Amino acid sequence: MKGQTSKIVTVSLLLNDINQNRQFFRIPDNIKGTEELKNYILQRYKPLKGILEGFVDNKRLIVQWYPEDVDDEAEKYHLKALQLSKKKEYLHAIQCWEKSIQLNSGDVEYLYKLGLVYFEMKKFREALGYLKNAIEICPIHYRSNLLMGISLTKLRKFGEAEKYIIESNILNRSNILTYLNLGAIYSIQKRFNEAIDMFNTTIKISPNEARAYLGLAKIYIMLNDIDAANSYLSKVIEMAPGTTMAEYARRSIRFTDDEDKTSTPSVESRQQKFTKGLVGYLSGQYESAASEYKGYLNTHPNDDYAWYLYGETRLRTGDLNEASDCFKRAVRIRPNRSLYHKSMGVTFYLSGKTHEGMQALKKTLELGKKDPLTLTLMGVFQLRMKHVDESIELLESALRLNPNNPLAMYHLALAHLRKEDRKKAVQIVDDILAFDFYLPIKHHAKNLKSKISASEGMA
Template sequence: MQDIFLQGSKKLIREELILAKAKKLIASTLHLDSAVEFSESSRTALDSSNNEQQLFDHLNEKYKCSKAGEIHISIEGRTAQFKWILPVVVQEAEELHKQALAHAKNKDYAKAITLWIKAISLNPVDPDYYFNAGIAFFEQNNYREAIDNLDYALQLCPIYYKASLILGTVYLKLRKFEKSENHLRESIAFNHENTLALLNLATASSVLKKYDDGIIIFKKIAEINPNEVRAYFGMAKIYSLQNKITEANECYHKVVDIDPKGPLAAHAKRLIIADKSATKELKKSAEINLASYQNLDEVFSEAYSAYLFSDYKLSADLYKKYVSTKSDDEQAWYSFGEASLRCGALETALNAFQKAIDLNPSKALYFKQAALCLDMLNRYDDALNYIQKAHQKGKNDSVTLMLLGKIYLRHNQFDKAVEFLQQAIKRNKQNISAEYYLAKVYAKQGLVDQASEHLYWIINSKIKTPLKTKAEKLLNEIKQT
């Protein structure tokens, strides 16, 4: 769950980096009711039963400046207005700050950091410099420096709630969930409708097994944005952990209803727990009355479960029933293809992958799997066309590179075959198939020593594979020439 809700954090951070500007005055509004709701340490002190002076005294103590600057607080009703006065503005430092922002906008974080460090040397009490440097360090995955800079920004300006948000995000990334939770709560007290902060807080609370808190926060997100599928997916995961199957399924169905083609919809359909077993019905009869199912996603879930337990025939049969009714579901066609491929039904698998491609021709994975089927069907020209499209659309994994090399070998394009097979091995040093086909290319080119080296490696490998027998045969053929 953590990784799913971190999606979007980088985008927000980049936006903050672009928009942040040096200020002589930093102002923010604390919503006292939100602070009561989200800040455990201030819950009693900020209760509405306290008078204005008691509220002021608590806030003045909590947010007092110990490093630099002056803080001014005014309370009106259930809101507190804060103003932090930047004590020193150095024009040369400001100019460096502007240059750093421009470099950061172009993702040249190293140059930006260098400029912010120079700005800090000229004016070490401006929190903007530390805040932006912290974000840039985060972009470089230098989390220690990110934390140090963001933390110091808060020491200088305790109301810099954006720094609390990014700190909470960094700690979530580092799986330091309690620290993440504390910083996110502090940020939300100032900005109580920030969806990203709320999502990350709900995630941290869930991991800490504060399930009731997690549900409350996810529900709050859904109230703010009824189409935020991550909120319903998060609730579903918690309900599943609590064995509240009905509530979990309702939330999973909500994910699918809101964004049926989104990435979370595919996960949700797999995780739905069926009330009625299509598996039992299918085992009794070749026909399933799909109309008797409250939701077809339950059939999808059972098909996925069968696949996980290696019952590929059952999985393929269930997916086949599913797509016979929901023929516009690309994920279902892809899954049907995968199950059929595992069963050795190559034509059926190829047809399913092509259906998925028709529905979403931008998905590189579908072209890759279709190419795999075509290669196994000895349709090498078509296989080359499909695997090239997969590669052009972004597929660059070891298997794709191996398949490219293998098909180029079939077409006697040895130089290209060597290029892609070497890349495949570089990406995965345990790719036995790439080693074998590279040896075949070298043998075709008359490079006996290179071919033998790769074949010996396969034969002596601890990996169990039928390619060892083929490698021994090819090695004997080379020795006899």
């Protein structure tokens, strides 16, 4: 086992936990004894490559995997890749890990790290390929299972994601990320009882985990249990002061806490309107939310965040003029908030107001908000103004920040088409059509590809 000891992957499974999850493991009823359980688990996790061993220690089944061999040259590339990855020189790191795999394809760590670096680059589909291979080689590699699940979540494949994250959780009960991610999935699916269980378990393991308290707060907001929501939001502020989470929590809680507890019924009624607006917004009941926000703003006209939320609600109901007016009011009250300028830019994009949109997004950049959507929309505006090279530069910058950005991809294809680069345009369109999940822009991409094919046929 020369050099292999450092490569061992170990999981420790409570025998009682295995028996309580017989259905998950699909253990037949006739398998009862400890030795039979051990042999069954080893067979269940039989690797494609490498060596899997197991032994019982007191009340635990210890399962270990290690590669059949360790290649010194592959390890040199691996160590170099780790250094490059820390410097965020991802492309060079990828090249080194690929060389490691060429020299030793049976080392799960190389595959996992490649999956991780593609995940960091937001290239989730590429990450899935390496992570799937890692799990085949070492099925007990709980980190690969977890990252596989999170990547699938990013692609909105929640059912598949749940399976991999549960697998990771079974293999490593102490990792709070499994509980947090399952809680997030169940919240999205409105399986609130299960989500609450996951977040509460996180808190039992890590009492100061602010993300778990925030997850609970969002659930109770959707359940319209404001007292419970506020108590968890207060914990977020306490646990993570000065963070984006704390800022979100502060804004959410103040609508019931910033007035004296001896408030008159009319004040309480106004507070309830904002709370109901927030509940409606989070639940997707936008018309109801808009009505509540409007009632709240009649008596709180200087609340910039309320104007912003009202505008976001009107965006979703398609009332672009009213949304624009809301964001302008928010900007007048608090002009240095980049979020408000960005939302104005989105509204102008949807209403076809290119010049106004560019001005709003330039202000967004000046205030430090350089995110994929801002860069994408600026690229779209530049394309509308026939500034093709500037458009390509902005859209490529947006895609470097988030490669899974179909809006940027579609307009980048249009930009390359303007430059008569049909081959590049078709390649980008094919990438859009390769997305597994539903995208409205796929319809436009199909039409664009048909037009390109038709024009080539006429040439």
